Amino acid sequence: MPLDPDLDRARRFVSENPPPGEILHVGLVGAHYYGFPSPDSDLDLKGMHLAPTRALLGLDDPKETHDTLQIFEGDEHDLTTHEARQALSLLLRGNGNVLERIFTPLQLFETEALEALRALAKGALSRRFHGHYRGYFGGMCREHARAPRAKSMLYAYRVALTGVHLLRAGEVRGDVVENAREYGFDGLETLVAHKRGEGEKSALPETLDAEHRARWPALEDALRDALEHSALPEEPAGAAAIDAWLVERRVESLSS
Numbered sequence: 001m002p003l004d005p006d007l008d009r010a011r012r013f014v015s016e017n018p019p020p021g022e023i024l025h026v027g028l029v030g031a032h033y034y035g036f037p038s039p040d041s042d043l044d045l046k047g048m049h050l051a052p053t054r055a056l057l058g059l060d061d062p063k064e065t066h067d068t069l070q071i072f073e074g075d076e077h078d079l080t081t082h083e084a085r086q087a088l089s090l091l092l093r094g095n096g097n098v099l100e101r102i103f104t105p106l107q108l109f110e111t112e113a114l115e116a117l118r119a120l121a122k123g124a125l126s127r128r129f130h131g132h133y134r135g136y137f138g139g140m141c142r143e144h145a146r147a148p149r150a151k152s153m154l155y156a157y158r159v160a161l162t163g164v165h166l167l168r169a170g171e172v173r174g175d176v177v178e179n180a181r182e183y184g185f186d187g188l189e190t191l192v193a194h195k196r197g198e199g200e201k202s203a204l205p206e207t208l209d210a211e212h213r214a215r216w217p218a219l220e221d222a223l224r225d226a227l228e229h230s231a232l233p234e235e236p237a238g239a240a241a242i243d244a245w246l247v248e249r250r251v252e253s254l255s256s
Helices: 007-016 030-034 084-094 096-103 112-122 129-146 150-169 175-182 189-198 206-213 216-228 238-256
Strands: 022-028 043-050 067-073 075-083
Touching: 007 022, 007 043, 007 067, 007 075, 022 030, 022 075, 022 096, 022 112, 030 043, 030 150, 043 084, 043 096, 043 238, 067 238, 075 084, 084 096, 096 112, 096 129, 096 150, 112 238, 129 150, 129 216, 150 175, 150 189, 150 206, 150 216, 150 238, 175 189
Parallel strands: 043 075
Antiparallel strands: 022 043, 067 075
16 A cells, blocks of 8 residues: 555545535544654544434444445445444544544545534643543553554554654644654654555564653653643533534424
């Protein structure tokens, strides 16, 4: 797969595997968004759908998660969408995955809902997101310790530094190299080049692994310091606005 993602093919994939409701947005995340794709990187497609309101009125609950992983036109495509109520509830609880999916610039569809979701998501920002990024960072460190690979090391950096930037600047920025330069963790280009040349499952040489593993405590400190100095509120301010928007969309769906 070329390093530049084929978004037209991704759109065809979503069209052939549609979620059970209106697509509110589908964005490309993963290595392409985070700045370290390799030729064998899959297309990691994540988004949100709105179930038909009538489907909420009967005895059976609509499917909350639409998930499919397939080889499509020669390459792996991984699509997951969550129903709006589930996704927005996760967002208000500080789920960084939902936040990043909304703000990735690599969106497959230009929808009216996307602009609204981005505005609403700004009102969902709070210090709650620290828990997501701190926990995710710890998980990536444990995963890397079991099988040291360039991919898992880059993800450890990516998760920590996305969290640092969010807490300090109040915005989502996925590019790990850009974040690393801003927050004093230069030198990731070697890791990116290794993954790009050797592939998704390539092992990390011991010397390179030791050099970057030694930075884990500093990354953890950076996350803690970002929380201590964050201007984000303790709790999200926009819960009522998100609720009102979702109700309005449900009513529109019922009357259409």
